[in-house]
Amino acid sequence: MTQMLPGMDGEYEPAPEGPEEEPPPTPQERQARAAVTRIADPGDRLVDSWLRELGPVETVRALTAGEELPGAGVRRTAGYALRARRAQPERDLAAARAMGARFVCPGDPDWPRQLDDLGGERPYGLWVRGGASLRMWALRSVSVVGARACTDYGSHMAASLGADLAEAGWVTVSGAAYGIDGAAHRGALSATGATVGVVASGVDVPYPPGHAELIGRIAEQGLLIGELPPGSHPTRSRFVLRNRVIAALTRGTVVVEAQYRSGSLITARRARKLGRFVMGVPGPCTSALSQGVHELLRADGVLVTGAAEVIEHVGRIGEDLAPERRGPVLPRDLLPPAAARVLEALPGQGGAGVAELAVAAGGAPDETLTRLHELHALGFVERDGPRWKLTPGGESAPTTGGRSQADTLSR
Structure with a gap:
């Protein structure tokens, strides 16, 4: 079910820097980029440089032929060639269509241009499952991330954020994982709001398996996006790489419960480097699950306790202000x-x-x-x-x- 969000008239879209917007890809370029998602791991700067300099079609042709491209040694070239010869982009694109998904490339009208801020780590393209416009939804989006093994307090705060953001017309973005991610998605869904799940697998592979029903609901009511082609399974490194997309796609990142080495802090650090707003929900000082959040706040994160405060930071300057909080007047x-x-x-x-x-x-x-x-x-x-x-x-x-x-x- 496609959600209509108020205020989506383009005023939130970051002004692009550098060259003008790319032209729409040809069918051959789209197929080549789909092949690249089989050939190279996400965020490969070397492959991105070839795509920009040679174009997708020539890049795939050269990799399939085993030609040594600038910056790649013999062993790396051989690895690309092995994957390129096994790639079947026509089959992947057909599989996507069969499940109601599509492959969105740079230059497409639906491409979120804030992903271009990733530079050489920009996705080659995104496999998108769901009927809504990814570009429009990303204009008013906030990522809510945190610990997988969260407390009841953390789950409650994440669900409240998701629901309250949805009621205010904002999109909640997260990783569809256990814990905080799942709670944030459920909160948005419970308010019949918009939510986007960024997965580290193919959009047809529910991961974690225990979230199969939730992921199905996200795809039906919201959007499910990923960099990997249909049938792909996640790995540890792909989860880390996925975090950069969550950080770049949204206007700000809220961390709800995180230990010192939590992957959600990687998302927050990437968001900070990209010039996005970084926020944290405080917890008990005695809780190890809040230590990472508190360290984030001690550095340069912004303390938030509810959706209104989040929107105050990511919304319109001087307009989307959170109500002043104070004790009762006697x-x-x-x-x-x-x-x-x-x-x-x-x-x-x-x-x-x-x-x-x-x-x-x-x-x-x-x-x-x-x-x-x-x-x-x-x-x-x-x-x-x-x-x-x-x-x-x-x-x-x-x-x-x-x-x-x-x-x-x-x-």
Whole structure:
């Protein structure tokens, strides 16, 4: 189900730097780039340089023929050639179409140009499963990442972020893994919102297997994207490489629970290098799962506790501001300064005379008596012969019509 997101009129798209936008790929170039996803590991700077200088079609032809291209030695060339001769891009593209997926290349209208910020580590193309526009969704997106073995607190915070971001019209991006990733996706889905799963496998290979149902829901209600062709399985290095796409695709990254060596901190560091916003949700100082987040915050991360604060950083400057948070306003907070001083002068137990209170409040006896009568009318104090004392529960005052009498006096 394609989600319609408010405010997606292009104002969030980063201004491209360097050369003008690439022309749309020809069918032959698309097929060649699909082949490259079989030939080279994601983020191979050498292959990227060939794609830019020689073009996709000539690059694949040279690799298949075993020609030694600039920068590649004999052994590396042989490895590329072995993979190139086994590549069947027509079959991969057909398999993608059969599952309702597509292959998006640089130059396509749906290509998110912020991925170009990765330079030589830019994806050769992205296999995309789902009907929504990847480029449009990426314009208002935030990545929420964190520990796989998270606590109930971390799961709750991630789910809340996903749901609240969705209700505000933002897309939640994560890696579809156990823990924080899954909680963030579920939060967005529960609010019938938009979410993008960036996987380290083929978009037809549910990983982890325990998230097969969740990944299916992401593909149906949101988008599932990956750099690897259909049928590919993840490896440890591919998870690390996947993090750079999450960091570059979104306007900011929020880390919810992470140990010192957590992979989510890799995403945060990449986001920082790319000039994206880096945020962290604090946790208990005694929790090892929050140590990495706290270190991130000590460096130059921004502390956030909810979606409104996240949006304040990634949204429109001066407009998407989080509401100011403060404690409740008590009726006595609304008293004029003179009346407040007299109220503060009253002892907590027993009472005091007017002269004694005038000295304590720093005013004349007549003025002090006037204030005492005002406080009496508001229900803060009562008279006991010549002495004045606080009424039981005198920290508060009666209210009328939704406005406290103290508020009326302050006006």
